[in-house]
Amino acid sequence: MHLGRTARITLRIGAGLGFAVIYVPLLLVLVNSLNPDRSASWPPPGLTLHWWSVAAHNSGARAALWVSVKAGLGATAIALVLGTLIAFAVARHRFFGRDTVSFVVVLPIALPGIVTGIALNSAFGTVLAPLGVGLGLFTVIVGHATFCIVVVFNNVVARLRRTASSYEEAAMDLGATTFRAFADVTFPLVRSALLAGGLLAFALSFDEIVVTTFTAGPGIETLPIWIFGNMTRPQQAPVVNVVAAVLVLLSVVPIYVAQRLSADTATSSRV
Template sequence: MRSDRSSAGWPLKIAAAGGLLFLHLPILLIFVYAFTTEEKSFQWPPPGFTVKWFAVAWNRPDVWEALTLSVKVAAIATAIALVLGTLAAAAVSRTKFFGREAISLLVILPIALPGIITGIALRSAFSLAEIPYSMWTIILGHGTFCVVVVYNNAVARFRRTSGSLIEASMDLGADGFQTFRYVVLPNIATALLAGGMLAFALSFDEVIVTTFTGGQQSTLPIWMLEELIRPRQRPVTNVVAMLVVIVTFLPILAAYYLTRDTDQISGSGK
């Protein structure tokens, strides 16, 4: 009997192609409009193409200030998330105690809540404690969901790491630090690296929580939003948007390649 897989495959391929176009065609338009000669509005087809907006974006100090703040916030929030997320994952996965599942739920709750809820809660807490808005309030806000990303990656790797390796290390005379350095860390390193990259990407392009915790500070996504509301040079906004796409896409892609096929490996470095 002849299989009909080939005939059934074409509709599925067409549907998949349509879905990909629906998702990514607007992003491609950003790249196109970054090269348009029209300054005030978007036209299709573009009246012409130029690369001058890259030089304009390069020479605008407000772009550099927003970019610098975004990188600082994302880097520090990721570092905090790596420490807290790893410790929480180790406690939940390697020990048994009453309320462990409840604690696990509370750790991942911030990323499940809408960003506006998190933003309002943090703003209320900062106002109540009379904490002035600054870069550090943004970092605290981003840390709430960055910790979850690291935690999810780390706890999955901890659960796939054989406990006999740690027991063997301790039996051979290694102390806790040596066991962590030579046994635990090599086994969870790629999970932490992937979690850190995802956390950096999420923090770099966060808008809602930053709106409530930033005060007068403008990260790069906030700068882009303000430029769209009160446009001066629309193509510059698209040039910066290209940068955001690249900066967030590369760590996500790297995280994917670091963590793929790891479900088949237990007790090894990957």
């Protein structure tokens, strides 16, 4: 498709404005985390790492970070197992309602977070409360897993659809058992897709706040909830900026690695 000079310039300006809307606020958070002024005046009178030191010794932020890590790891583990199993069922087998299963798996990430949160809160209260299980870290992990499964499923099913099942059939024709064929043939082919899906799932869980609000019990505070709760406290504003900057950096790394893995997977499948 050939574009004229005016169209190319218009597209570049539009893309530049779009990127500016997305990334300039993130850069401002990073700059404010280095601002020596507690009130975050602009432009900053200088740069300092003092607030980074204060944030590192903040017990509330460290506890919230650890809760987020545990919730992210738990949700990612569940998503890897269930998302992979569903992906293999959909991609490798034909059965009645296969398209419906795919739709149901993908639906949670398309629903508004507040709808998912209210539904999970009601379900936990109805099912778990009579059993003596209240809201806590377990319910947060289950809540996050509902949408983390989607990214694992999408990555794995896309990789399986680009990979012929003849590889596994050939291995079994040579005497390999089903599990042996999976370990020696199938798993190496989908390994990068699994890793990319796991990294994206962890990043989604780590940043989640709406579903967490409805599924976390008393005393359970993830890092996004800690940031939201301390935003209105003037004395905590510099520390919040630091924690927000750290949260951005921690989210960018897995997403970048997952994107590279997905690109490498797509390239290798075309070779």
